[in-house]
Amino acid sequence: MGTNRLEAFSDGVIAVAVTLLVLDIHVPPITPDETLLHALLHNWPHYAAYAVSFMTIGIIWVNHHAMISRLARADHSILILNLLLLMSIVLMPFATELMAAYLRASSGQSLAAGVYAGAFLLMAVAFASLNRHILLARAHMLSIEIPLEERRRILARSVSGLAPYLVATILAVVSPYATLAICGALAVFYALPIASGGEAQPQ
Amino acid sequence: MGTNRLEAFSDGVIAVAVTLLVLDIHVPPITPDETLLHALLHNWPHYAAYAVSFMTIGIIWVNHHAMISRLARADHSILILNLLLLMSIVLMPFATELMAAYLRASSGQSLAAGVYAGAFLLMAVAFASLNRHILLARAHMLSIEIPLEERRRILARSVSGLAPYLVATILAVVSPYATLAICGALAVFYALPIASGGEAQPQ
Amino acid sequence: MGTNRLEAFSDGVIAVAVTLLVLDIHVPPITPDETLLHALLHNWPHYAAYAVSFMTIGIIWVNHHAMISRLARADHSILILNLLLLMSIVLMPFATELMAAYLRASSGQSLAAGVYAGAFLLMAVAFASLNRHILLARAHMLSIEIPLEERRRILARSVSGLAPYLVATILAVVSPYATLAICGALAVFYALPIASGGEAQPQ
Amino acid sequence: MGTNRLEAFSDGVIAVAVTLLVLDIHVPPITPDETLLHALLHNWPHYAAYAVSFMTIGIIWVNHHAMISRLARADHSILILNLLLLMSIVLMPFATELMAAYLRASSGQSLAAGVYAGAFLLMAVAFASLNRHILLARAHMLSIEIPLEERRRILARSVSGLAPYLVATILAVVSPYATLAICGALAVFYALPIASGGEAQPQ
Numbered sequence: 001m002g003t004n005r006l007e008a009f010s011d012g013v014i015a016v017a018v019t020l021l022v023l024d025i026h027v028p029p030i031t032p033d034e035t036l037l038h039a040l041l042h043n044w045p046h047y048a049a050y051a052v053s054f055m056t057i058g059i060i061w062v063n064h065h066a067m068i069s070r071l072a073r074a075d076h077s078i079l080i081l082n083l084l085l086l087m088s089i090v091l092m093p094f095a096t097e098l099m100a101a102y103l104r105a106s107s108g109q110s111l112a113a114g115v116y117a118g119a120f121l122l123m124a125v126a127f128a129s130l131n132r133h134i135l136l137a138r139a140h141m142l143s144i145e146i147p148l149e150e151r152r153r154i155l156a157r158s159v160s161g162l163a164p165y166l167v168a169t170i171l172a173v174v175s176p177y178a179t180l181a182i183c184g185a186l187a188v189f190y191a192l193p194i195a196s197g198g199e200a201q202p203q
Numbered sequence: 204m205g206t207n208r209l210e211a212f213s214d215g216v217i218a219v220a221v222t223l224l225v226l227d228i229h230v231p232p233i234t235p236d237e238t239l240l241h242a243l244l245h246n247w248p249h250y251a252a253y254a255v256s257f258m259t260i261g262i263i264w265v266n267h268h269a270m271i272s273r274l275a276r277a278d279h280s281i282l283i284l285n286l287l288l289l290m291s292i293v294l295m296p297f298a299t300e301l302m303a304a305y306l307r308a309s310s311g312q313s314l315a316a317g318v319y320a321g322a323f324l325l326m327a328v329a330f331a332s333l334n335r336h337i338l339l340a341r342a343h344m345l346s347i348e349i350p351l352e353e354r355r356r357i358l359a360r361s362v363s364g365l366a367p368y369l370v371a372t373i374l375a376v377v378s379p380y381a382t383l384a385i386c387g388a389l390a391v392f393y394a395l396p397i398a399s400g401g402e403a404q405p406q
Numbered sequence: 407m408g409t410n411r412l413e414a415f416s417d418g419v420i421a422v423a424v425t426l427l428v429l430d431i432h433v434p435p436i437t438p439d440e441t442l443l444h445a446l447l448h449n450w451p452h453y454a455a456y457a458v459s460f461m462t463i464g465i466i467w468v469n470h471h472a473m474i475s476r477l478a479r480a481d482h483s484i485l486i487l488n489l490l491l492l493m494s495i496v497l498m499p500f501a502t503e504l505m506a507a508y509l510r511a512s513s514g515q516s517l518a519a520g521v522y523a524g525a526f527l528l529m530a531v532a533f534a535s536l537n538r539h540i541l542l543a544r545a546h547m548l549s550i551e552i553p554l555e556e557r558r559r560i561l562a563r564s565v566s567g568l569a570p571y572l573v574a575t576i577l578a579v580v581s582p583y584a585t586l587a588i589c590g591a592l593a594v595f596y597a598l599p600i601a602s603g604g605e606a607q608p609q
Numbered sequence: 610m611g612t613n614r615l616e617a618f619s620d621g622v623i624a625v626a627v628t629l630l631v632l633d634i635h636v637p638p639i640t641p642d643e644t645l646l647h648a649l650l651h652n653w654p655h656y657a658a659y660a661v662s663f664m665t666i667g668i669i670w671v672n673h674h675a676m677i678s679r680l681a682r683a684d685h686s687i688l689i690l691n692l693l694l695l696m697s698i699v700l701m702p703f704a705t706e707l708m709a710a711y712l713r714a715s716s717g718q719s720l721a722a723g724v725y726a727g728a729f730l731l732m733a734v735a736f737a738s739l740n741r742h743i744l745l746a747r748a749h750m751l752s753i754e755i756p757l758e759e760r761r762r763i764l765a766r767s768v769s770g771l772a773p774y775l776v777a778t779i780l781a782v783v784s785p786y787a788t789l790a791i792c793g794a795l796a797v798f799y800a801l802p803i804a805s806g807g808e809a810q811p812q
Contacts, residue, residue, distance in 0.1 A: 005210060005268050007614060012218030015621030016422075018699070019629065020222065025703045027710050036717030040724070051696065058692035062685075065614050076265075080394045083261035087254065090221070094228045101230050108239025115243070191689045208413060208471050215421030219625075223425065279468075283597045286464035290457065293424070297431045304433050311442030318446070411616060411674050418624030426628065482671075486800045489667035493660065496627070500634045507636050514645030521649070 003071050006082065010064060013086045017093060018057045021050050024097040048180060049100040049116070053092050055187040060089065060123060067131055072143035081133055085126040088119070095119035103176055113176030117168035117183060124165050128158040206274050209285065213267060216289045220296060221260045224253050227300040251383060252303040252319070256295050258390040263292065263326060270334055275346035284336055288329040291322070298322035306379055316379030320371035320386060327368050331361040409477050412488065416470060419492045423499060424463045427456050430503040454586060455506040455522070459498050461593040466495065466529060473537055478549035487539055491532040494525070501525035509582055519582030523574035523589060530571050534564040612680050615691060619673060622695045626702060627666045630659050633706040657789060658709040658725070662701050664796040669698065669732060676740055681752035690742055694735040697728070704728035712785055722785030726777035726792060733774050737767040 025046045028039035064085075071078070095116045102112035134141070135151040146154075168182040228249045231242035267288075274281070298319045305315035337344070338354040349357075371385040431452045434445035470491075477484070501522045508518035540547070541557040552560075574588040634655045637648035673694075680687070704725045711721035743750070744760040755763075777791040 001268060001272070005214065008211065008617065009214045009218055009264060011614065011618045012215055012418075012621055013222055015618055016219050016222035016625050017225070018695075019622055019625035020225065022626070022629065022699050022702050023226075023632075025700075027703065027707045030711065030714050030717070036711065036714075036720050040720070054696045054699070055692060058689075058695070061618060062688050065610060069610070077396055079265050080261075083258060083394075086221075086261070087257045090225050090257070091228075093225050094230065098230045102233065102239065105233050105239075108233070111239050111243070191692075193686055204471060204475070208417065211414065212417045212421055212467060215418055215621075216425055219422050219425035220428070223428065226429075280599055282468050283464075286461060286597075289424075289464070290460045293428050293460070294431075296428050297433065301433045305436065305442065308436050308442075311436070314442050314446070407674060407678070411620065414617065415620045415624055415670060418621055419628055422625050422628040423631070426631065429632075483802055485671050486667075489664060489800075492627075492667070493663045496631050496663070497634075499631050500636065503636045508639065508645065511639050511645075514639070517645050517649070 001074050001079070003068050003074055006074050006079065007065070007068055010068070010082060010086060011061070014057060014061045014064070014089055017090045018054055018061075020093040021053055021057075021096055024093060024100060025050060045100040045103040045180075046097075048184065049096045049103075052180065052184045052187050053096040055191060056120060056123075056183065057089060057092060059187065059190045060127065063127065067127075067134065070142050070144075070146070071134060071138075073141055075138065075141065078130070078134060078138060078141075081126075081130040085123070085130050088122045088126045091119050091122070099176070099180065103180070109176045110172050110174075113179040114169055114172035117165055117172055117179045120183060121162065121165040121169055124158075124162050128155070128162065131155060131158045204277050204282070206271050206277055209277050209282065210268070210271055213271070213285060213289060214264070217260060217264045217267070217292055220293045221257055221264075223296040224256055224260075224299055227296060227303060228253060248303040248306040248383075249300075251387065252299045252306075255383065255387045255390050256299040258394060259323060259326075259386065260292060260295060262390065262393045263330065266330065270330075270337065273345050273347075273349070274337060274341075276344055278341070278344065281333070281337060281341060281344075284329075284333040288326070288333050291325045291329045294322055294325070302379070302383065306383070312379045313375050313377075316382040317372055317375035320368055320375055320382045323386060324365065324368040324372055327361075327365050331358070331365065334358060334361045407480050407485070409474050409480055412480050412485065413471070413474055416474070416488065416492060417467075420463060420467045420470070420495055423496045424460055424467075426499040427459055427463075427502055430499060430506060431456060451506040451509040451586075452503075454590065455502045455509075458586065458590045458593050459502040461597060462526060462529075462589065463495060463498060465593065465596045466533065469533065473533075473540065476548050476550075476552070477540060477544075479547055481544065481547065484536070484540065484544060484547075487532075487536040491529070491536050494528045494532045497525055497528070505582070505586065509586070515582045516578050516580075519585040520575055520578035523571055523578055523585045526589060527568065527571040527575055530564075530568050534561070534568065537561060537564045610683050610688070612677050612683055615683050615688065616674070616677055619677070619691060619695060620670075623666060623670045623673070623698055626699045627663055627670075629702040630662055630666075630705055633702060633709060634659060654709040654712040654789075655706075657793065658705045658712075661789065661793045661796050662705040664800060665729060665732075665792065666698060666701060668796065668799045669736065672736065676736075676743065679751050679753075679755070680743060680747075682750055684747065684750065687739070687743060687747060687750075690735075690739040694732070694739050697731045697735045700728055700731070708785070708789065712789070718785045719781050719783075722788040723778055723781035726774055726781055726788045729792060730771065730774040730778055733767075733771050737764070737771060740764060740767045 025043070028034075028036060028043070031039075074082075095118075098112045099116035102108045105112075132155055135146075135155050139146070139148075139151065164182060164186055168179045168186075171182065172179040228246070231237075231239060231246070234242075271277075277285075298321075301315045302319035305312045308315075335358055338349075338358050342349070342351075342354065367385060367389055371382045371389075374385065375382045431449070434440075434442060434449070437445075474480075480488075501524075504518045505522035508515045511518075538561055541552075541561050545552070545557065570588060570592055574585045574592075577588065578585040634652070637643075637645060637652070640648075677683075683691075704727075707721045708725035711717045714721075741764055744755075744764050748755070748757075748760065773791060773795055777788045777795075780791065781788040
């Protein structure tokens with residue numbers, strides 16, 4: 001199969017997943033006891049989590065484009081690994097709401113933050129797996145020949161992106177705020193021009 | 204009409220349907236009585252149903268691409284049968300949540316699992332019907348001529364895919380877990396390289 | 407502007423609107439008082455409304471394609487009228503749920519059915535308005551020249567489609583079931599091969 | 610990267626965001642105390658906010674197309690600024706529901722209207738920022754050379770669009786109705802043929 005429809009379907013799934021994030025931001029109920037200002041400010045974890053998840057998924061989309069554009073065509077194995085990657089991306093609205101809802105709870109906050117960073121880690125692993133499969137096992141399907149050394153360099157960047165998300169996941173035990181801060185810092189880092197050596201690189 | 208916009212619309216509908224599956228996974232409410240870990244683990248039917256539905260719809264998308272790519276153009280009858288197929292796919296977020304919500308209930312669990320497998324069966328029937336219509340009644344619209352024997356072989360694979368979903372639907376009377384296990388096993392089977400003789404084949 | 411991105415955006419909006427219809431079908435809460443079978447059967451207005459709305463929007467999509475494919479390019483006025491058409495289509499998940507929720511209520515059922523058929527009428531009016539604008543006021547933007555007589559014939563079909571929805575809206579005063587039946591019959595009629603003189607025609 | 614997939618992804622996100630607006634329009638619960646007619650009429654802020662937000666996002670989509678179509682290709686910085694623009698657009702379903710829910714509340718209504726107009730302002734700022742970056746900093750990526758004077762003229766229109774939304778945001782302190790009226794008037798103005806000097810221009 002050509003890669004056009006693979007891209008179109010992936011774009012569609014990622015676009016919907018990223019937009020569903022807004023459903024995690026709830027309108028505060030009208031109450032006599034609390035001002036709207038206070039209620040809105042109190043919801044800050046939802047805004048922070050929204051921004052971090054949106055930008056991270058957005059950067060994954062940028063990288064996904066770079067990854068797929070190297071392909072001349074796709075076979076069954078690439079389609080299935082791509083479905084697994086999309087399946088991990090679609091989990092983000094859930095993981096994002098979980099983290100935001102529990103960030104200030106008296107119990108469960110570490111687990112929620114761990115699931116959040118763990119979902120990022122899962123996306124990064126799925127991305128690196130697909131990238132590895134394309135660059136090594138399906139190198140004959142690339143649209144232009146890329147020297148093995150260069151392919152290994154691209155892959156090393158994908159793999160090196162796993163480490164900070166692993167750290168963020170583990171740090172959730174210590175502090176869920178640290179986890180959120182790391183994930184946010186990574187999103188900012190990958191958004192900066194310095195992070196792109198020709199292509200954006202969260203993984 | 205050309206098949207481009209037919210593909211674009213189908214991609215869009217399938218991409219949204221598959222992404223809405225995440226809305227079936229609810230964030231547990233914060234309660235003093237139950238730990239988050241316990242609540243998350245307790246929700247396992249939702250994760251299992253999510254994964255099974257996501258992969259099955261994903262494989263249907265792969266097959267849909269293969270089916271439509273054989274066409275040079277589409278007429279009214281193909282568009283309508285395709286709408287019916289999409290209508291069955293869009294039901295999946297409902298059927299998935301129904302099954303997950305009732306899997307461990309003391310009553311209704313068999314019916315819920317039957318509806319779940321029945322929804323897969325409906326998709327498979329809609330897919331096979333469209334495929335049959337394209338390969339037999341609209342063979343003159345194919346982009347390249349395919350011998351009747353080969354067309355019958357493709358169709359036989361679509362039709363043979365109905366049987367296991369019929370079995371899964373009937374087995375819901377005995378055990379809803381068996382139904383879920385069969386649907387999951389089928390998703391894994393069709394995802395494996397062995398299942399694709401040039402194209403993935405859940406139907 | 408070319409019509410490619412106009413089609414892509416319209417496809418996206420219609421695909422999402424049609425898929426959101428599934429959110430109107432709720433999983434019955436687990437109760438000791440009622441069996442799941444009874445609860446599911448009791449929800450039949452939601453399934454009927456889902457099927458009618460899905461097929462009708464689907465046929466509008468088919469006609470939208472035919473309408474836009476006549477255009478070589480689009481100007482500001484076409485884009486704005488198209489946005490108004492999309493705005494009416496996106497209302498359908500609301501109108502569909504309203505009708506289904508109130509069909510058997512002791513009060514409000516006629517109004518709900520009237521709003522439902524009225525929403526179809528609104529779509530049909532928005533469609534006919536855009537079609538009229540394209541065929542008469544923007545005839546110089548058509549990709550191939552179409553004789554005035556033929557353009558009037560196409561338009562007459564769009565306009566003639568308004569009448570049955572107007573009847574269905576008015577009949578809501580008498581019986582909401584009649585309204586639903588008419589809308590359903592129209593969806594079936596337009597889906598039949600006989601309804602397409604080269605293109606499907608609900609409007 | 611070419612601009613095709615940038616457009617496709619942006620189209621997808623905007624199409625989903627605009628369609629999710631319908632989720633803000635709730636079906637009134639069936640109650641013995643209130644007629645459906647009264648309940649539906651009482652919900653008018655939701656319809657007004659829906660229409661205003663839908664048309665404004667729609668016009669932003671039109672302008673987005675004009676902006677991106679000037680580009681021959683996109684680099685990392687354009688993709689990131691485009692993600693920030695999309696992130697502001699996706700907030701609209703939340704801001705729209707907030708405004709509609711609080712418009713007639715006894716407290717919080719000014720803040721809610723301020724957030725609503727502020728969200729429009731944010732979109733306009735994000736749009737103007739991306740437009741400025743494209744027209745000035747990335748002028749060498751334009752598909753056809755545009756004289757500096759002409760580029761400044763296009764940009765001035767983007768920037769001049771900020772003022773009315775700033776006024777609407779500030780006026781929320783005085784009257785949330787005035788804010789809604791201004792946002793609505795702007796949507797109508799930009800939809801009128803007079804507003805398009807070759808392209809629609811809310812910013």
